[in-house]
Amino acid sequence: xxxxxxxxxxxxxxxxxxxxxxxxxxxxxxxxxxxxxxxxxxxxxxxxxxxxxxxxxxxxxxxxxxxxxxxxxxxxxxxxxxxxxxxxxxxxxxxxxxxxxxxxxxxxxxxxxxxxxxxxxxxxxxxxxxxxxxxxxxxxxxxxxxxxxxxxxxxxxxxxxxxxxxxxxxxxxxxxxxxxxxxxxxxxxxxxxxxxxxxxxxxxxxxxxxxxxxxxxxxxxxxxxxxxxxxxxxxxxxxxxxxxxxxxxxxxxxxxxxxxxxxxxxxxxxxxxxxxxxxxxxxxxxxxxxxxxxxxxxxxxxxxxxxxxxxxxxxxxxxxxxxxxxxxxxxxxxxxxxxxx
Numbered sequence: 001x002x003x004x005x006x007x008x009x010x011x012x013x014x015x016x017x018x019x020x021x022x023x024x025x026x027x028x029x030x031x032x033x034x035x036x037x038x039x040x041x042x043x044x045x046x047x048x049x050x051x052x053x054x055x056x057x058x059x060x061x062x063x064x065x066x067x068x069x070x071x072x073x074x075x076x077x078x079x080x081x082x083x084x085x086x087x088x089x090x091x092x093x094x095x096x097x098x099x100x101x102x103x104x105x106x107x108x109x110x111x112x113x114x115x116x117x118x119x120x121x122x123x124x125x126x127x128x129x130x131x132x133x134x135x136x137x138x139x140x141x142x143x144x145x146x147x148x149x150x151x152x153x154x155x156x157x158x159x160x161x162x163x164x165x166x167x168x169x170x171x172x173x174x175x176x177x178x179x180x181x182x183x184x185x186x187x188x189x190x191x192x193x194x195x196x197x198x199x200x201x202x203x204x205x206x207x208x209x210x211x212x213x214x215x216x217x218x219x220x221x222x223x224x225x226x227x228x229x230x231x232x233x234x235x236x237x238x239x240x241x242x243x244x245x246x247x248x249x250x251x252x253x254x255x256x257x258x259x260x261x262x263x264x265x266x267x268x269x270x271x272x273x274x275x276x277x278x279x280x281x282x283x284x285x286x287x288x289x290x291x292x293x294x295x296x297x298x299x300x301x302x303x304x305x306x307x308x309x310x311x312x313x314x315x316x317x318x319x320x321x322x323x324x325x326x327x328x329x330x331x332x333x334x335x336x337x338x339x340x341x
Contacts, residue, residue: 006037014038017046032062036069043090044077051093056102067099139174142340143167154340157333170337177341195338198331209327216315217267220274223311225262227304231255234300237293244286244294251297253281254304274316277308 006014010030013023014037025031039055042048050070057063071094078087098105107125114121126134146154162169181187197211235255238248257277264270283301286294 006034010034014041032066032069036066036073039070040073040077043074044087049093050090050097053097054105055097055099056105057099058101060101060104063099063101063104067094067097070094070097070099135175136171139171143171146340153332153336157336157340160330160333161337173337174341177337181341191338191341195335198334198338209324212327213267217264217270220270220311220315221262221264223307224258227307228255228258228262230300231258231304234297237297240290240293242290242293244289244297246284246286246289247294247297247301250281250283251301254301258304271316271320274308274312278312280305280308 013021013034023031023034035055039050039053042053043050055063055066057066071091074087074091074094078084078091081087098108100108103125110117110119110123111121158167158170161173177191181191184190231251232255235248235251237243238245238251257273261270261273261277264273283298
């Protein structure tokens with residue numbers, strides 16, 4: 001691609017050297033083309049050999065596309081200067097260049113340096129069906145071992161999470177927790193932190209409840225804040241010509257209450273407000289008004305009532321003391337679940 005076709009930001013990426021770069025751009029924005037040009041500049045301007053570069057992608061298609069674009073770029077450079085032996089060399093080296101997916105690169109590293117690990121050099125990547133069968137067999141054997149051991153903590157966990165003679169539900173929980181852990185950067189450390197938090201709960205100390213309260217505080221305030229513009233618009237409609245003016249006081253009162261919740265300073269203040277919002281005043285009759293405007297206000301209020309009802313039933317239907325007792329009671333089985341995982 002000609003130099004004048006690159007934008008200023010693209011040129012910065014192409015020309016930048018000796019620093020880490022994070023490039024964020026939408027699909028189709030030309031990230032691959034920019035990276036190809038950057039690699040070609042490293043080859044032509046700085047004397048880098050293409051097989052000394054590591055280019056890692058997420059998919060095989062992306063790796064193949066990158067290799068093809070580099071081959072095309074080198075071909076164009078050679079056509080412009082057929083006598084350049086170094087470019088011809090790069091064209092040959094491209095076949096051995098490390099342009100690959102993350103998993104393929106890791107696979108090649110382990111194979112090359114197997115002597116530094118405890119891994120058999122004859123290893124292979126298991127097929128999905130094989131891995132599922134192995135995982136299920138290991139899990140089944142593990143559960144059988146716990147049954148045979150007579151471990152009381154395990155028995156308590158089984159009683160808490162199963163309602164039949166089948167272990168299917170507990171197996172599903174373990175697999176879901178394992179999947180969540182595998183999605184973390186450091187699965188083992190994530191599980192250790194989770195175990196520590198629930199262990200604190202089981203011993204009557206503050207553990208997961210602090211994070212739980214912070215999550216509820218942030219989530220509820222965000223939900224109420226998102227509703228404020230709709231309530232404000234409903235109040236404006238009440239004041240319009242032929243609007244449902246009879247609804248004004250009720251909507252204004254509910255908007256003021258919602259604004260207080262959105263500005264709550266902490267969880268306790270927010271909980272006190274939401275706990276007192278379990279019932280709503282009836283709307284007065286509004287006759288001789290524009291029915292469309294009237295329905296718009298009612299629809300907004302119904303949405304607000306539903307939101308408050310959902311938040312109240314989900315997070316504030318019982319006292320904090322009752323919730324803490326339930327958390328402490330559940331913490332022991334959860335700790336066992338984490339340890340098994």
